[in-house]
Amino acid sequence: MAITAEALKMKAQGIDLADFGAGEPHFATPRHIKDAAIAAIEANFTRYTAVAGVPEVRKAVVERHAADFGTDYTVEECVFSTGGKLALFNAIQVLVDHGDEVILPVPYWVSFKDIIQYAGGKVVYVESEERENFRVTAKMIEAAMTPRTKAIILNTPSNPSGAVVSPADLEAIVRLAASRGVYVLLDECYVYLNFTGEIVSGASFGKTSREVREHVLVMGSLSKTYAMTGWRAGFALGPKAVISAMSKLQSQSTSNAASMVQRASIAALTGSQECVAEMRADYITLRDRVLAGFKTIPGLTCTVPEGAFYVYPNVSAFVGRGGMKSAGDIAARLLSEAHVVTVPGEAFGTAEHIRLSYAVSADVIDKGVERMRTFLGGLA
Ligand SMILES: Cc1ncc(COP(=O)(O)O)c(C=O)c1O
Numbered sequence: 001m002a003i004t005a006e007a008l009k010m011k012a013q014g015i016d017l018a019d020f021g022a023g024e025p026h027f028a029t030p031r032h033i034k035d036a037a038i039a040a041i042e043a044n045f046t047r048y049t050a051v052a053g054v055p056e057v058r059k060a061v062v063e064r065h066a067a068d069f070g071t072d073y074t075v076e077e078c079v080f081s082t083g084g085k086l087a088l089f090n091a092i093q094v095l096v097d098h099g100d101e102v103i104l105p106v107p108y109w110v111s112f113k114d115i116i117q118y119a120g121g122k123v124v125y126v127e128s129e130e131r132e133n134f135r136v137t138a139k140m141i142e143a144a145m146t147p148r149t150k151a152i153i154l155n156t157p158s159n160p161s162g163a164v165v166s167p168a169d170l171e172a173i174v175r176l177a178a179s180r181g182v183y184v185l186l187d188e189c190y191v192y193l194n195f196t197g198e199i200v201s202g203a204s205f206g207k208t209s210r211e212v213r214e215h216v217l218v219m220g221s222l223s224k225t226y227a228m229t230g231w232r233a234g235f236a237l238g239p240k241a242v243i244s245a246m247s248k249l250q251s252q253s254t255s256n257a258a259s260m261v262q263r264a265s266i267a268a269l270t271g272s273q274e275c276v277a278e279m280r281a282d283y284i285t286l287r288d289r290v291l292a293g294f295k296t297i298p299g300l301t302c303t304v305p306e307g308a309f310y311v312y313p314n315v316s317a318f319v320g321r322g323g324m325k326s327a328g329d330i331a332a333r334l335l336s337e338a339h340v341v342t343v344p345g346e347a348f349g350t351a352e353h354i355r356l357s358y359a360v361s362a363d364v365i366d367k368g369v370e371r372m373r374t375f376l377g378g379l380a
Contacts, residue, residue, distance in 0.1 A: 003331055007341045018368030020356035021341035023159060023310070025227040027282075027359075029264075030275040033226060036267030040260035049256040052247040053080025053235075057262040060269035061220065061235045068192075069201035071218075073237045079247050080265070082257045084189050084221030084234030087246070089115050091217055091236055092151075094245040095183055096121040100150035105136045107312065107348035109159045109187075121150070125349065130314065133303050134163035138172035145180060152177050154202065155187035157194050160348045160355040161312045162287075162305020167200040174202045178215040189221040190308040192276050195284050203237065214239050224309075225276055226268045233257060233265045283309050286358045286365060293369030297376055309359040312345070316352040322379040327354055338375035340368050 004021060011017060040046075052058065058078040065071050081087040088111070096102060098120035104112055105126045116123050126144045128134040141152055154173065156165040165173070177184045186202045206213030217238035223229040236246060256262070290311055294302050299317035315330050324330050331344040331354050345353030358365060 003335055003341065003343065006332075006335060010335070010339070015339060017335075017339050017341050018360075018364050018371055019341040020358065020360065020364075020368060021343055022359075023357050024229040025224060025279065025309070025359045026361065027227040027279055029227050029231070030268075032271050033228065033264045033268045037231075037260045037264035040263035045259050045263055047259060049259050049262060051251040051255050052078070052243075053257060054259075054262055057266050057269075058235075060266045062237065064269040065201070065203070065218070065220070065237060068199070069204045070207060071201065071203050071237070072207060073203075074240075076240050077243055078235060078237050079243050079250065080233075080235045080257050080262060081246075081250060082234070082254045083232040084187070084219050084223060085111060086232075086250070086254060087221075087234045087236040088112075088185070088187065088219045089118075090246040090249050091185060091219065091238075091242065092116055092119050092121070094242060094249055096150055099148065101146060101148045102150060103141060103144050103152040105140075105154070105158075107134065107158070107160050107345065107350045107353070108153075109155055110347050112153050112155070112187075113349075116153075122148075124149070128161075128163070130303060133306075134158065134161040134312075135169070136163070136165050136173075137169050138176050141173055142176055145182070149180070149182050151183040151185055153185045153187065155189070156202075157190040157305070157307025159190065159308055160310050160343070160345075160353075161303065162308045162310050163303070164194055164196055164306040165202075167198060170200060170202045171205050174205050174212050174216055175209070178209065178211040182215065184216050185219060186216060187219045189219070190224055191220075192225045193280055193283060193309060194307040195280070195287070196306050217242060222265055222268055227279065228264075228268065231258075231261045231264060233261050233268075283359070286360070286362065287311065289362055290356065290358045290365050290369065293365065293373075297369070297373045300372075300376065309357055311356050311358060312348075312353050313356070314352050315354055318376055318379060319352070324379075327351055330354060334372065334375060338371040340371050340375075 096119040222233040302313040
């Protein structure tokens with residue numbers, strides 16, 4: 001937060017920043033999605049809707065998920081919300097009671113920790129190994145389970161590391177959790193930004209196992225898939241009783257997601273998915289460009305992300321140089337001296353990394369990497 005605030009101040013002063021801070025696509029929302037929202041407004045589709053979303057948007061969500069992952073959710077097993085974050089927040093509020101434990105692999109997206117704690121839950125961290133490409137396995141999860149474990153959070157591809165849980169690990173984790181009566185919250189915010197060529201949802205294992213189906217909850221978002229971060233469009237798929245409780249909670253807070261956003265989301269989910277494939281291909285090119293740039297910076301090492309749009313380089317070689325004592329110091333100095341915006345790893349539970357979002361133009365990548373090379377290379 002401190003770095004973001006400082007970056008905003010610098011931007012306001014007209015300083016040219018290479019900004020890798022924001023976790024959002026640089027692409028414009030595709031035309032047909034914007035047109036659907038405009039048409040909805042023109043048609044006066046501007047009133048309250050059903051709290052969980054109009055049946056058409058929920059149908060679009062379940063049909064998209066069925067077509068892409070082979071799941072068979074019904075409309076009653078879907079709630080549409082004002083962003084994936086709200087769906088996640090509501091799910092955790094209805095599932096987690098005071099003292100319940102929620103397993104969270106490290107590095108993690110910071111909101112998971114805060115949302116669990118807001119519900120009174122205890123976060124149980126599971127450290128992943130950088131040399132194993134931040135892999136999360138069933139064995140690691142099992143070792144962290146106790147009789148108080150209520151849920152496990154899996155975010156694959158991961159923000160911040162870009163790590164992808166393999167289909168075999170995913171299946172082992174959901175089966176293990178279900179057999180112990182533990183919920184798995186699958187954050188599929190980046191599910192379509194998976195570069196391995198094998199795009200799988202952990203919910204698909206629920207098709208052949210009732211136990212799995214009753215314990216898996218999908219948290220989905222249109223934000224990154226369709227370059228729609230500002231629209232606030234997300235959803236959850238899961239057991240009817242949980243979805244119904246989430247809708248009830250939503251009915252006393254935000255109520256329905258904006259009506260025209262629901263129409264735009266129908267267009268996104270039912271229209272051609274060509275735009276998703278094109279953006280994914282562009283992200284792969286941008287990832288490779290930033291990784292190639294990092295190779296020219298002695299001391300900087302980085303795992304190869306298999307999805308999302310973040311790189312999570314290890315900066316430990318620079319700690320202790322130039323008076324910098326932490327990743328936080330490095331991110332602060334990169335901003336003040338090199339005019340490069342990054343997010344320090346401390347925000348994601350690791351002390352030796354910084355996160356860069358490469359959802360930016362190739363020019364920004366080239367400029368930013370050059371500035372990093374000059375700054376880091378010049379340290380005594
Ligand atoms: C891991 C993860 N989950 C969920 C979200 C929430 O997305 P939204 O609320 O925009 O749908 C984000 C956004 O940054 C994210 O990185």
